[in-house]
Amino acid sequence: MLSRLPGLSRRLFLGAAGGAALTGLLAACAGGTGGTGDPGDTASAGGGPRTVPASPPGTPKTGGTLRAGSPPPPTAVDPVTMYDGSAIAIVQLVADYLIWLDRDFKLVPRLAERWESEEGGERWVFSLREGVTFSDGTPLDAKAVKATFDRLLDPKSKSAAAAAFDSVLARGGIGVRDDSTVVFTLERAFSDFPYLVSAGNYNAVILKEDYAGDFTARPVGTGPFLLESYDASSGAVFKRNPKYWEPGKPYLDGVRITFYADDQADLLALQSGEIDTQILSRPALVGPLKGLGGTVVDQVQGTGLTAFTLRVDQAPFDRKEVRQAIAYALDRPGVNAGVYDGIGALGNDHLFAALFPAAPPDVPQRAKDPAKVASLLAAAGVERLSFKLTYDPPSKDYALTVQDQLKQVGIEVELDQRTSGDFYGGDQEKDTPWLFTPANLVGWAGRAVPSQFIIPMVKSGGVWNGSKYANPALDAATDAYDSATTDEERRTQAAIIAKALHEDVPVIIAVWSGAVRAYAGDRFTGVSAHPSSYVDFSSVSRL
Structure with missing residues (x-):
């Protein structure tokens, strides 16, 4: 039996680091937040970005709102069909994956606590985390996970996720062993299968069994934040999810995303202090800001x-x-x-x-x-x-x-x-x-x-x-x-x-x-770049 331990790095399992994203599609604060993020010190002799320490000193500070800028999503914000960086970020604040894909491509347990393969990699068994509930109070169970992947594999859903499973997992290949155990039976052995049900497959957020679309009107998930309001022309407002499964997180009271019509407007908002970070930073635009006025440009x-x-x-x-x-x-x-x-x-x-x-x-x-x-x-x-x-x-x-x-x-x-x-x-x-x-x-x-x-x-x-x-x-x-x-x-x-x-x-x-992400390093810590421009603000903290 080939097993993969929770959180085991590909560098350890296969001897090196793994890879991760359609294109990413990827500052004064009115009271910040506390966190233990990992911006990472990536300064280089060749003029690389100046960064702040990876963790804030002392205990993370709770409270405050992180303000982020982003292009408006070009299509509906639907976890099943989304493909652009803005929509993905909005959904990732509200919903969660079986496994998160970290910035170094380590598989990090989220809604699944562990997973292992059977039959030479042709079957994979996932054990769900106990005690997780959706934001409406519904318990997370194996049926919800099965429904999520059945939905993604249904041709009628027109999900981009289906292509990732091509020749690997077919509809009908997901089974429920018990309330907390999901079994994926593959069409052929695939030793990297956990990556396909991780955040590496961005549509694979776990939704309720009865999800029927219109996510921004009924935004139910197991993520760190709740979507309070959404306007396709102006932005989105989030507040802390008190039912989030990870104790003590998120540190923030909330997140506010403002949509800007173009990259220059987004950049000016960051420079002026109107926002604290960007969802999608362009290297050529934010590069000149490195170290200016407390701005940090993290890269990965x-x-x-x-x-x-x-x-x-x-x-x-x-x-x-x-x-x-x-x-x-x-x-x-x-x-x-x-x-x-x-x-x-x-x-x-x-x-x-x-x-x-x-x-x-x-x-x-x-x-x-x-x-x-x-x-x-x-x-x-x-x-x-x-x-x-x-x-x-x-x-x-x-x-x-x-x-x-x-x-x-x-x-x-x-x-x-x-x-x-x-x-x-x-x-x-x-x-x-x-x-x-x-x-x-x-x-x-x-x-x-x-x-x-x-x-x-x-x-x-x-x-x-x-x-x-x-x-x-x-x-x-x-x-x-x-x-x-x-x-x-x-x-x-x-x-x-x-x-x-x-x-x-x-x-x-x-x-x-x-990938890069610019942020106000003199006010926040825990903001970091991600190879696929993903956002994880659950560990963001004000300084």
């Missing part, structure tokens, strides 16, 4: 990425040499500096970030090489390469950087910006731009395990396989990776996958993005 490594996707079934990208040429044309440190304010880590055109335990160390790092670009295009018989690159507004800076860098080696790129609604709209089976244009940029939030990228993005027939790439060897290695029970076997299969993607280049991964 992550596994978010912008996938530069190339259709391998359409000219000119049906030639591997053309795809490789584009990859060799990019100045990756330049992308990191220009788009991510230098906080990211260089990518190498495969889907194993350095944070993932099995990331192969022996794949040569691809770097800009104009001579190589010319020889590859000549080998492909391409005298002049030009193409259209489609993207939505969050990827604009990335697109401009790519256009400029490719122009320097004689490759012409026509930029095709769509609205986010258009880019992700249309028929997902045949014509949505993000999956069917010849070349595009898609922002992916950090994922907890590499399979959450590999299975939907590059496995044959993957639900989000925009490159239309198919490689039977990669498919087999992916299945073997997921069922592996030893570090050695996992590294072996990871090397096969990584080398195939690095050689075939269906997607170019230039940088793995980190």
Whole structure:
């Protein structure tokens, strides 16, 4: 039996740290709060952010309201269908997960106290925490957990969470052993399954058995705060949940989120003291604020990425040499500096970030090489390469950087910006731009395990396989990776996958993005960045 102890770090269990997020979609206080948060001291010789001590001195102070700024959610705030950072943050203040995913990708027990696998990883048994109640007084039980995942797996729910379970867990695979025990029977062995029911799968918050939508009107959850009011144009107000299961928390009396129409307005609110922190901080915007007026910019490594996707079934990208040429044309440190304010880590055109335990160390790092670009295009018989690159507004800076860098080696790129609604709209089976244009940029939030990228993005027939790439060897290695029970076997299969993607280049991964969060460090502690821009304000305290 392969068991995973509660809170066991992937670094200990598999030999390294794991990965985490669609794009994150990610100060004067009228009485603060007390907390023991972990902003983390990430100052670096290269000009990294100045941070405050990870824990406040003495006993955490209770009371006060934390004021946060955020973009307005573009769609309804519904735990089942949400996909943007603002909606996710609102729900995470009110509802909770079986397992939280910490900033170092440690699995932290929440509503589940422990979990273990049976049948070689094909069945997983979760034991629920005793004495937890929903905010309306209803006891948490296994039936509510089963209903939550049945709901997410129901095609009618149109939940993004379903893709994470593709080929792993099917509807009907969740059973109730008793009131406090839930059993997941998988379609195949999957040793990382706990990550799929953790906060790493952001829709997987546990809701009441009879949840029927309209969350902001009936916001019942087991989280640290209660949603008092919500206005789609102005913001949301929360107060402390007196029934929260963790004794003494949250320290805050409440949280107030104000919606700002654009990033600049949000930034000005932080600078002026109108808010104390941001839900979604942009590295390039908040970087200059480091250490000014008590502002702290916490940063953390992550596994978010912008996938530069190339259709391998359409000219000119049906030639591997053309795809490789584009990859060799990019100045990756330049992308990191220009788009991510230098906080990211260089990518190498495969889907194993350095944070993932099995990331192969022996794949040569691809770097800009104009001579190589010319020889590859000549080998492909391409005298002049030009193409259209489609993207939505969050990827604009990335697109401009790519256009400029490719122009320097004689490759012409026509930029095709769509609205986010258009880019992700249309028929997902045949014509949505993000999956069917010849070349595009898609922002992916950090994922907890590499399979959450590999299975939907590059496995044959993957639900989000925009490159239309198919490689039977990669498919087999992916299945073997997921069922592996030893570090050695996992590294072996990871090397096969990584080398195939690095050689075939269906997607170019230039940088793995980190994440930042700015906050008033002279008034609060416990605010921290998260790889997926998640919020956990239960430990936030005023100084």
